[in-house]
Each structure stands twice: as structure tokens, then as C-alpha cells.
Amino acid sequence: GAVVSQHPSRVICKSGTSVKIECRSLDFQATTMFWYRQFPKKSLMLMATSNEGSKATYEQGVEKDKFLINHASLTLSTLTVTSAHPEDSSFYICSATDRTGPTNEQYFGPGTRLTVT
Amino acid sequence: GEDVEQSLFLSVREGDSSVINCTYTDSSSTYLYWYKQEPGAGLQLLTYIFSNMDMKQDQRLTVLLNKKDKHLSLRIADTQTGDSAIYFCAVTDSGTYKYIFGTGTRLKVLA
Numbered sequence: 001g002a003v004v005s006q007h008p009s010r011v012i013c014k015s016g017t018s019v020k021i022e023c024r025s026l027d028f029q030a031t032t033m034f035w036y037r038q039f040p041k042k043s044l045m046l047m048a049t050s051n052e053g054s055k056a057t058y059e060q061g062v063e064k065d066k067f068l069i070n071h072a073s074l075t076l077s078t079l080t081v082t083s084a085h086p087e088d089s090s091f092y093i094c095s096a097t098d099r100t101g102p103t104n105e106q107y108f109g110p111g112t113r114l115t116v117t
Numbered sequence: 118g119e120d121v122e123q124s125l126f127l128s129v130r131e132g133d134s135s136v137i138n139c140t141y142t143d144s145s146s147t148y149l150y151w152y153k154q155e156p157g158a159g160l161q162l163l164t165y166i167f168s169n170m171d172m173k174q175d176q177r178l179t180v181l182l183n184k185k186d187k188h189l190s191l192r193i194a195d196t197q198t199g200d201s202a203i204y205f206c207a208v209t210d211s212g213t214y215k216y217i218f219g220t221g222t223r224l225k226v227l228a
Binding site: 004006032034041042043044046049091093095097104105106107108109110111113 | 147148150152157158159160161162165205209213214215216218219220221223
């Protein structure tokens with residue numbers, strides 16, 4: 001149980017275009033989803049927290065107009081990188097929690113590698 | 118804010134034990150976690166420990182928690198080449214569901 005998928009796993013886009021990454025909880029309802037960014041050989045940096053049906057809460061320094069997050073249902077959150085630039089190239093990982101278990105465990109997706117040319 | 122630190126690298130021989138250390142600054146986390154990340158993949162939960170415990174054993178994994186020193190460790194017994202990966206400790210941010218991840222320890226297991 002507790003599987004989280006991401007799509008696509010890899011994407012290459014041209015500078016100036018937008019790209020959407022999907023995060024789905026496959027066998028549970030995710031009241032909260034998180035979006036992380038990971039630079040090569042670095043730790044995960046939390047970008048934003050997304051609660052179903054409400055606006056995402058962005059971490060300090062993360063541009064909300066550039067990284068649009070939508071959590072339209074209890075099983076789907078999307079991250080759209082708008083007007084992508086090469087410096088947005090990174091590994092993006094989502095996680096989800098149903099907040100019903102005692103440990104508040106987050107279940108992680110497999111990640112999406114974005115390359116902006 | 119919370120600061121979570123780990124040593125960057127650890128190299129061990131197959132069959133030996135590995136000990137990965139983690140220190141943190143905020144002691145309010147109810148649970149503390151250990152995750153494993155293989156190359157190009159997401160994070161896999163290995164184990165967690167409740168903050169009222171000082172030790173938890175789960176097959177080859179032993180977690181030790183020293184709340185006084187704010188120190189968490191993960192011991193892997195009989196380390197195998199398949200254990201080569203990056204290991205992250207994580208604590209929860211005070212009063213929220215957010216994780217604060219450690220800097221990650223790259224474990225290399227030599228055959």
C-alpha cells in the first residue's frame with residue numbers, strides 16, 4: 001500500500017516553455033502533498049505544501065508564480081514550472097500523507113528529472 | 118530554524134556494520150525517520166523511531182536516539198552491496214507535518 005506515482009519520470013523542454021508534473025497517490029487519499037527539489041548530490045529542499053482544495057503554501061524564496069501547484073483532488077497534485085529556464089533543471093520529488101496514521105509518514109514518488117535546454 | 122546534519126560519505130566492506138549519524142537542533146519532533154535513496158529514484162522509508170524511545174531494532178537495522186545530545190544513528194548490520202545508496206535522516210518541523218531532511222550520507226559498500 002501507500003504508493004505514490006509521478007509523471008513524467010523524465011522531461012526535456014525548451015527554455016521559455018512550461019511543463020507540468022503530476023503526483024498521484026494510488027491507493028490512499030492524500031490530504032497533504034509536498035513538492036521538493038533536489039540538486040545533484042544535495043538534500044531535498046521543500047518547495048511547497050499542498051492541501052486538497054486550498055492554495056499551496058510556499059517556502060521562503062520559492063516563486064509561486066513560477067511554480068504553480070494545484071491540488072484538485074485527494075489523489076492528484078500538479079506542479080507546473082512556467083517559463084522554464086536552464087536553472088530550473090533539477091530533480092523534482094513529491095510526497096503525500098493522509099495524516100491519519102500515527103507517524104505522519106510521508107510517502108514519496110519516484111521523482112521527475114527536468115532538463116531545460 | 119531546524120538544522121539537521123549528517124556526515125557526507127561512509128565507505129564499508131561487505132559484511133561489516135555501517136553506522137550513519139545524524140544530529141539535529143530542534144528536539145520537538147515526535148518521530149524521526151531514516152530514508153534511503155538509490156540513484157535517480159525517490160525516497161524509501163527504512164525505519165522510524167518515536168521520540169520517547171532510545172532504541173528500535175528492525176531486522177538488520179538498529180536506530181539509536183540520544184535526545185539529550187540530539188543525536189540519531191542508523192546501524193546496518195551485515196552491510197551488502199545493495200545497501201549502497203544515500204541515506205537521509207528526517208525530523209518533523211515543530212508543529213507542522215513538514216520534514217526537515219539531513220544533508221544525506223552516501224554509503225558505499227565495497228565487495
